[in-house]
Amino acid sequence: MKLKTSSLILFLTIGTTVLAQVPERFSDKGSKSDSSQTEQKKEPQVEKRTVKPGQVTPSQSEEPNFWDRVVFGGNASASFGSYTLIYLSPSIGYKVTDRFIAGGGFIYQYAKINRVYDLNRGAYVEVKGYENQVYGPKFFGNYFVTDFLYLGSQFEYLNHDVALYNPAATPAGYELNNQWTPVLFLEGGYAQPLGEKGYFQIGLRFNVLHDYDSPYGSSWFPVIGFFF
Numbered sequence: 001m002k003l004k005t006s007s008l009i010l011f012l013t014i015g016t017t018v019l020a021q022v023p024e025r026f027s028d029k030g031s032k033s034d035s036s037q038t039e040q041k042k043e044p045q046v047e048k049r050t051v052k053p054g055q056v057t058p059s060q061s062e063e064p065n066f067w068d069r070v071v072f073g074g075n076a077s078a079s080f081g082s083y084t085l086i087y088l089s090p091s092i093g094y095k096v097t098d099r100f101i102a103g104g105g106f107i108y109q110y111a112k113i114n115r116v117y118d119l120n121r122g123a124y125v126e127v128k129g130y131e132n133q134v135y136g137p138k139f140f141g142n143y144f145v146t147d148f149l150y151l152g153s154q155f156e157y158l159n160h161d162v163a164l165y166n167p168a169a170t171p172a173g174y175e176l177n178n179q180w181t182p183v184l185f186l187e188g189g190y191a192q193p194l195g196e197k198g199y200f201q202i203g204l205r206f207n208v209l210h211d212y213d214s215p216y217g218s219s220w221f222p223v224i225g226f227f228f
Contacts, residue, residue, distance in 0.1 A: 069095040071197055073227030074105065083217030084112040089138065093227060095197060099144045101227070107156060109134035109215065116174040117212040118165035125165045127173050134160040134215045136180070142191075142201075150191045150201065156183040160215040183216070184209045187223065198228035 074090040086109065093103025111132040115124040136159050142152035161176040169175045189203015202224050210219035 069197070071095065071101065071103075071227040073198070073225060075223050075225035077222055077224055079217070079222075083115070085217065086110045089225075091138075091140070091225070091227070093140075093142075100141065102139075102141045104137065104139045107134070107136055107138050107158060109158075109160075111160075111215075111217075113163065113217070116163040116165045120165075125173075127163075127165075130163060130172075130174075130176075132161050132163075132215075134158050144191060147193060148191055149188075150203070151188045152186075152203075154183075154185040154187065154205070156185070157181075158183060158215045162213045179213070181213060181215055182209055183207055183214065185221070189223070194226065194228060198226065200226045 071093045072091070073093070075087070076089070077085075077087040079085045087107070088109075089105055089107045091103055091105035093101045095101050109132075111134055112129050113132060114126060114129040116127050117123075118125045136157050138154055138156045140152060140154040142150050144150045157180060159178065159180050161178050162181075163174045163176055165173065166175045167173045185205040185207055187203050187205040189201055192200045194200055203222075205221045205223055207214065207216060207219045207221065210216065
């Protein structure tokens with residue numbers, strides 16, 4: 001009897017131990033499965049790229065480069081009378097902003113003049129015409145108040161001959177002195193856009209430094225120009 005009782009107790013002990021281990025095994029499998037599913041649901045990490053010095057990023061490549069803001073063009077004008085003038089001036093400019101352009105260029109003028117200045121009288125005297133070659137650099141800035149109206153200034157430093165009345169010196173009645181003369185124009189006018197960055201301009205300039213020895217016959221000077 002004692003043997004049967006001992007066998008029964010041993011059997012129950014083993015069975016209980018086995019049953020206790022079975023859920024634990026299934027529990028481990030379930031937790032491992034849930035863990036793997038969680039890992040699969042995680043979003044992939046974005047790879048971080050280091051931009052090397054001098055390397056252009058996609059956003060930078062879309063920005064306009066230097067030459068996209070450079071414009072070429074020039075001015076031309078002419079006047080006839082006692083002071084005949086043909087004016088040509090190629091230019092290059094840079095669009096600092098969408099409304100402001102700064103640049104420089106070169107000026108060449110052919111002038112035929114029929115008057116000279118008399119220092120004693122403080123007035124001009126009519127003489128037989130003489131020719132004058134005028135040239136030099138210029139620097140300008142134009143600001144567009146609207147799409148069709150601009151204001152600007154231009155500084156020039158020009159080499160030319162100045163004729164002074166002196167009937168005792170030469171048979172022609174005047175003598176020529178070569179010199180460099182500064183010119184400062186203030187201007188305004190109409191501007192018509194051309195293409196993506198160019199424009200056509202027509203306006204009027206006033207030389208605030210005008211004097212008897214100016215390379216221009218008048219303080220007022222018309223201008224026609226274009227840029228593209």
